[in-house]
Amino acid sequence: MSTIASRPLRADARRNREKVLAAAAAAFGESGIEVQVEDIARRAGVGVGTVYRHFPTKDALVTAMAEEHFRRLAEAIEAALEQDGEPWEVFAAAIWRSASEAAADVAWCEIMAGHPSAVHAVTEGRERLSTAMATLIRRAQAGGTMRADASVKDISTIMSGFGHVAAAQHAGAPLDWERYLTIALDGLRAR
Amino acid sequence: MSTIASRPLRADARRNREKVLAAAAAAFGESGIEVQVEDIARRAGVGVGTVYRHFPTKDALVTAMAEEHFRRLAEAIEAALEQDGEPWEVFAAAIWRSASEAAADVAWCEIMAGHPSAVHAVTEGRERLSTAMATLIRRAQAGGTMRADASVKDISTIMSGFGHVAAAQHAGAPLDWERYLTIALDGLRAR
DNA sequence: CGTTAACATGAAGGTCGGTTCCGTTTGTCG
DNA sequence: CGACAAACGGAACCGACCTTCATGTTAACG
Numbered sequence: 001m002s003t004i005a006s007r008p009l010r011a012d013a014r015r016n017r018e019k020v021l022a023a024a025a026a027a028f029g030e031s032g033i034e035v036q037v038e039d040i041a042r043r044a045g046v047g048v049g050t051v052y053r054h055f056p057t058k059d060a061l062v063t064a065m066a067e068e069h070f071r072r073l074a075e076a077i078e079a080a081l082e083q084d085g086e087p088w089e090v091f092a093a094a095i096w097r098s099a100s101e102a103a104a105d106v107a108w109c110e111i112m113a114g115h116p117s118a119v120h121a122v123t124e125g126r127e128r129l130s131t132a133m134a135t136l137i138r139r140a141q142a143g144g145t146m147r148a149d150a151s152v153k154d155i156s157t158i159m160s161g162f163g164h165v166a167a168a169q170h171a172g173a174p175l176d177w178e179r180y181l182t183i184a185l186d187g188l189r190a191r
Numbered sequence: 192m193s194t195i196a197s198r199p200l201r202a203d204a205r206r207n208r209e210k211v212l213a214a215a216a217a218a219f220g221e222s223g224i225e226v227q228v229e230d231i232a233r234r235a236g237v238g239v240g241t242v243y244r245h246f247p248t249k250d251a252l253v254t255a256m257a258e259e260h261f262r263r264l265a266e267a268i269e270a271a272l273e274q275d276g277e278p279w280e281v282f283a284a285a286i287w288r289s290a291s292e293a294a295a296d297v298a299w300c301e302i303m304a305g306h307p308s309a310v311h312a313v314t315e316g317r318e319r320l321s322t323a324m325a326t327l328i329r330r331a332q333a334g335g336t337m338r339a340d341a342s343v344k345d346i347s348t349i350m351s352g353f354g355h356v357a358a359a360q361h362a363g364a365p366l367d368w369e370r371y372l373t374i375a376l377d378g379l380r381a382r
Numbered sequence: 383c384g385t386t387a388a389c390a391t392g393a394a395g396g397t398c399g400g401t402t403c404c405g406t407t408t409g410t411c412g
Numbered sequence: 413c414g415a416c417a418a419a420c421g422g423a424a425c426c427g428a429c430c431t432t433c434a435t436g437t438t439a440a441c442g
Contacts (some may be wrong), residue, residue, distance in 0.1 A: 187378030
């Protein structure tokens with residue numbers, strides 16, 4: 001989201017922008033999307049007005065985070081395409097790694113689960129993710145180790161459930177995202 | 192929830208109570224827990240004050256619905272215990288039937304997914320459900336058709352994910368709860 | 383039919399959280 | 413060192429919802 005070469009920001013403004021971004025990442029990661037803007041501002045050591053100077057709405061902040069996360073996820077899956085090894089193992093390892101990282105960030109779990117704030121935005125990352133995932137799936141199916149009817153949409157569905165479970169667990173529910181993933185991945189494996 | 196023999200309700204009051212209950216069931220089922228109390232009142236053809244005369248808070252209404260749903264679910268699983276047939280098939284059929292019914296009711300999906308409004312209440316239904324489910328699981332494991340490490344908690348986790356997926360699908364997300372369940376149940380089956 | 387207590391109503395109150403706005407501060411540039 | 417635009421801060425604003433309450437209505441009973 002580069003501001004199209006509009007005059008460079010003033011030094012303090014650039015500094016504050018970074019502080020807001022960092023504070024938002026920390027606050028969202030710890031408490032989820034529902035954290036209040038004032039909490040983010042407090043963490044950043046600025047006033048709410050400053051947050052709004054840099055991001056027009058709270059949603060814009062969420063979207064920025066979501067884009068970043070989706071980009072990284074897409075990269076992780078694309079990287080898996082380069083790896084060699086048994087295709088199912090490559091797929092499963094990529095999912096486990098990405099999920100483990102996601103599980104540590106409540107907001108990212110909520111976004112993955114399909115939180116409205118980030119559903120409409122974030123087109124590019126999703127696109128790349130879908131493409132890479134499709135290849136990963138096709139290979140594993142060709143090797144006969146992934147169920148033949150599995151689709152990218154199935155993976156989205158499973159990962160949406162994962163996001164929900166992980167977020168709920170973070171909120172204190174007696175759930176276990178590792179068990180969830182163990183079972184779901186076994187369900188995706190060919191019999 | 193019998194009001195301990197406190198003077199019987201006046202005729203119009205009883206009638207209105209039923210209307211509110213029916214309206215709440217319809218509204219929650221259609222739009223989820225987030226429906227506004229005013230919508231429920233409108234559907235029932237009464238004022239909001241009347242809703243509050245019969246239920247102290249909106250949460251009490253949600254809890255009443257949740258209790259009813261959990262009770263019915265517990266009964267469905269208990270009924271499965273009486274059936275004979277291959278234990279895995281009995282289990283899977285019970286889950287499919289219960290899930291199909293749940294999928295038609297948005298609020299019930301949300302509650303199953305772990306919505307805060309109903310987490311604390313509803314102890315009895317959960318208890319009965321756990322007990323019956325434990326037996327169902329044990330039998331299927333004894334028959335070697337369910338994965339040996341599956342637990343009641345695993346089923347809760349899977350069904351929480353189900354509730355989330357079904358609710359999201361109802362809200363327009365490109366998810367598919369039937370696929371979710373197909374995959375998750377395959378993951379619970381013994382290999 | 384009259385009296386009364388229960389009940390119904392919906393506008394007003396309260397709260398919560400995102401967003402705005404303007405008086406003040408601060409970096410930048412001549 | 414001014415002068416000025418950019419940026420900051422945070423109290424006030426606003427909309428969304430749940431909940432309450434003062435006023436009007438009605439079932440129940442003698």
